[in-house]
Amino acid sequence: MSWDRRQRAMLAEMGYRLPAVREAGDAAAVAAAAGAPAEPAPEPEPIVVAAPPPAVLRVAAPVAPPVAAGAPSGFAGLDLPALREAVPACRACGLCEQRRHAVFGVGAAPQAPWLVVTDPPDDADDASGEALGGDAGRLLDRMLLAAGQRRSGADATAFVTPIVKCRPPRGRAPQPAELDACEAVLARQVELLRPRVVLALGLQAARRLTGLAEPLGRLRGRVHAWRDLPVVVTYHPAYLLRSPADKAGAWDDLCLARRTTASP
Known part of the structure; x- marks a missing residue:
């Protein structure tokens, strides 16, 4: 797999160790991405990073948590703009x-x-009212870009949404009834x-x-x-900011997601 200079810089920032730079031009690109001055050098030949060997994806048995009988059903016929308008008025749970x-x-x-489902707001x-902003959001954007995806702009390919749409008090984990209520929204988004x-x-989105x-x-x-869709689990960007050593593992997860979408 061949990576351009911007992606190489993003992968380095995520903590993924690329092969050692072998050409003066590559050294200049890395230095420029880091903001350091570098001597001009001729354009190098692209360095190809070997993609992970093809593997049979291990698909866990689907588990679809049932939606509670009291979960709202009024979202079913809404288009995306109408659904966006309906969510702030939802009163299906105590959140x-x-x-x-x-x-x-x-x-x-x-x-x-790509549908990116995060832990609660x-x-x-x-x-x-925005999904995953601040430093964690900026890291997520770099992760997505390194994987060839983006959540903004005319060529956006990813949608980011939380597993529940309202913040639980004091940051506690959402309760089953709250998760059930928001499942109707997430199902319609899908x-x-x-x-x-x-x-x-x-963890909460993954579970x-x-x-x-x-x-x-x-x-x-x-x-x-989940609901006949492949699900790949990885670390939350806020966790990766606290534990940067796990960024390389997050890159492995992004590679798995890429291979999953490439599978027939």
């Missing part, structure tokens, strides 16, 4: 009582090959956006979408299934 803003999500439309997301892969960021109460480390490295 609506203390939210400042519901977080619908942002990204590619009307279709998104944090305080900053609740205040702004119907409208028609993703080819779901990337679950963080809900896989139906497994395992540590995140044990959920990574395999392809799960």
Whole structure:
């Protein structure tokens, strides 16, 4: 697989160790990406990074958590703009009582090959109504770009949304009834956006979408299934900011997601 200079710089920032730079031109590109001065050098031949060998993807048995009988059904016939308008007015669970803003999500439309489902909104997301902003959001954008995806611009290919649309009080984990209520929204987003892969960021999103109460480390490295879609689990960007050594593992997960979308 061949990576351009921008992607090489992004991968280096994520902590993924590329092969050693072998040409003066490559050294200049890395130095420029880091903001350091470099002597001009002739344009090098592209360096090709060997892609991981083809492997049979291990698909976990699909587990679709049932939607509670009391979950809202009024989202079923809505198009994407109408659904976006309906979510802030939703009162299907108690999270609506203390939210400042519901977080619908942002990204590619009307279709998104990658659906990125994150842990619940944090305080900053609740205040702004935007999905995954700040430093964690900027890291996510670099991760997606390194994998050839983006959530903004005319050529956006990813849509980012939280597993529940309102922040649980004091940052606690969402309760089953709250997850059930938001499942109707997420299911309609899937119907409208028609993703080819779901990337679950963080433990709470991963456990809900896989139906497994395992540590995140044990959920990574395999392809799960949710509503007939492949699900790949990885670390939340906020965690990666605290534990940068795991960025290389996150890159492995992104590669798995790429291979999953490339599979027939």
